[in-house]
Amino acid sequence: MTALYRAIGLMSGTSMDGIDLALIKTDGEQVVERIAAGSQNYSDAFRARLKQGLVDARGMTQRDERSGILKQLEHDLTLLHAVAVQDFLFTHGLSADDVDVIGFHGQTVLHRPDDALTVQIGDGALLAQEAGIDVVYDMRAEDMHYGGQGAPLIPAYHAALAHNLEQKPNMPVVFVNIGGISNLTYVDETGKLAAFDSGPGNMLVDQWMELHAQGSFDAGGALALRGTVNSDLAAHYLSNAFFSGNQRRSLDRGDFSVPSLGAVSLEDGARTLAYVAAASILQSASHLPQKPCSYVVSGGGRKNAAIMAELTALAQAEGAVVIDADTAGLDGDSMEAEAWGYLAVRSLKGLPLTYPSTTGCDRPVSGGVLVKA
Ligand SMILES: Nc1ncnc2c1ncn2[C@@H]1O[C@H](COP(=O)(O)OP(=O)(O)OP(=O)(O)O)[C@@H](O)[C@H]1O
Numbered sequence: 001m002t003a004l005y006r007a008i009g010l011m012s013g014t015s016m017d018g019i020d021l022a023l024i025k026t027d028g029e030q031v032v033e034r035i036a037a038g039s040q041n042y043s044d045a046f047r048a049r050l051k052q053g054l055v056d057a058r059g060m061t062q063r064d065e066r067s068g069i070l071k072q073l074e075h076d077l078t079l080l081h082a083v084a085v086q087d088f089l090f091t092h093g094l095s096a097d098d099v100d101v102i103g104f105h106g107q108t109v110l111h112r113p114d115d116a117l118t119v120q121i122g123d124g125a126l127l128a129q130e131a132g133i134d135v136v137y138d139m140r141a142e143d144m145h146y147g148g149q150g151a152p153l154i155p156a157y158h159a160a161l162a163h164n165l166e167q168k169p170n171m172p173v174v175f176v177n178i179g180g181i182s183n184l185t186y187v188d189e190t191g192k193l194a195a196f197d198s199g200p201g202n203m204l205v206d207q208w209m210e211l212h213a214q215g216s217f218d219a220g221g222a223l224a225l226r227g228t229v230n231s232d233l234a235a236h237y238l239s240n241a242f243f244s245g246n247q248r249r250s251l252d253r254g255d256f257s258v259p260s261l262g263a264v265s266l267e268d269g270a271r272t273l274a275y276v277a278a279a280s281i282l283q284s285a286s287h288l289p290q291k292p293c294s295y296v297v298s299g300g301g302r303k304n305a306a307i308m309a310e311l312t313a314l315a316q317a318e319g320a321v322v323i324d325a326d327t328a329g330l331d332g333d334s335m336e337a338e339a340w341g342y343l344a345v346r347s348l349k350g351l352p353l354t355y356p357s358t359t360g361c362d363r364p365v366s367g368g369v370l371v372k373a
């Protein structure tokens with residue numbers, strides 16, 4: 001039997017709502033045992049600093065530049081991750097010795113695939129020192145050296161999950177992650193993979209709520225459920241060149257912008273942007289090798305009832321079903337964190353993290369930087 005590693009994955013996603021953590025036991029191949037998961041929310045003040053970090057990152061041309069607040073932000077973000085790991089270990093009665101490796105995503109502050117530039121802030125050496133656990137970080141860069149988009153990286157993990165599912169959904173299945181940005185992974189009966197970012201997820205809804213001083217997200221999709229879809233506004237987003245091009249793409253937070261205040265009512269805006277989140281997935285899925293029969297949905301967007309209702313209706317019209325990842329026996333909140341633990345183990349073993357069919361790289365590529373504790 002191949003060696004199993006205990007890996008913690010840490011994800012701070014494009015929504016910038018906090019840190020997701022997960023502990024898995026894996027061989028980095030087909031064995032995945034999900035052990036524990038948790039999360040640590042960012043304070044409003046820290047979120048505001050992250051947003052400033054995105055602004056300060058806009059002019060970057062080198063991935064190791066840390067202008068404006070970025071240097072201090074990277075330091076503080078790393079310490080928040082270290083504290084999150086310590087809390088997580090304490091909560092689960094574990095110590096650093098119980099964990100072989102941490103997979104550390106960091107925070108994406110800039111993603112410009114056309115310029116082969118992707119920047120995740122996060123100091124792997126500092127985290128390894130603070131946590132007393134080996135860390136693998138910076139997992140996107142190597143893919144870009146080989147012509148890849150640097151995202152999405154979760155497909156290798158989706159493939160392992162598809163292999164492990166107790167109740168197989170009708171194939172081909174598409175794993176959809178509705179985070180700030182949405183991405184999808186297609187897996188068919190033969191194990192064939194295809195993946196790409198599929199469009200804006202919750203990001204526009206969140207920005208719309210913030211613009212109206214209504215908090216940072218539409219809880220349950222309650223506001224959206226009171227509104228109606230504005231077809232002109234929806235068409236404006238769905239006619240974006242991103243959807244028509246058949247080339248593989250990944251997205252940056254800055255690629256779509258929120259409607260201006262007053263463009264539509266608060267409720268109609270929330271509904272329209274929820275519809276856009278759902279319709280983007282179906283529109284992008286039209287570039288897949290075959291029509292999917294099932295969509296397994298993870299990420300915070302599955303908690304927005306308007307997004308889920310729109311997605312279910314659109315998928316049904318194509319003869320497909322939508323399944324919440326939790327219903328499929330998975331954990332829709334911690335899948336990305338689990339994936340980062342899984343990818344860290346693959347990195348340790350020199351196995352590919354990405355493939356030509358997932359990021360468009362020239363050949364299967366491993367990656368990540370290892371720092372020993
Ligand atoms: N109860 C809820 N009701 C509605 N929406 C929710 C709820 N909980 C979370 N969300 C949405 O999900 C978002 C967070 O999702 P998630 O944690 O999957 O994103 P992420 O990991 O930051 O993003 P990405 O996958 O793009 O990296 C929130 O910003 C919010 O829009």
Ligand SMILES: CC(=O)N[C@H]1[C@@H]2OC[C@@H](O2)[C@@H](O)[C@@H]1O[C@H](C)C(=O)O
Pocket residue numbers: 013014108111118150151152153154155179180181182183197250251336
């Ligand atoms: C550059 C970057 O951080 N991209 C994220 C983002 O958030 C969702 C989508 O865009 C995806 O491409 C990716 O994250 C996931 C976890 C991934 O790489 O698989």
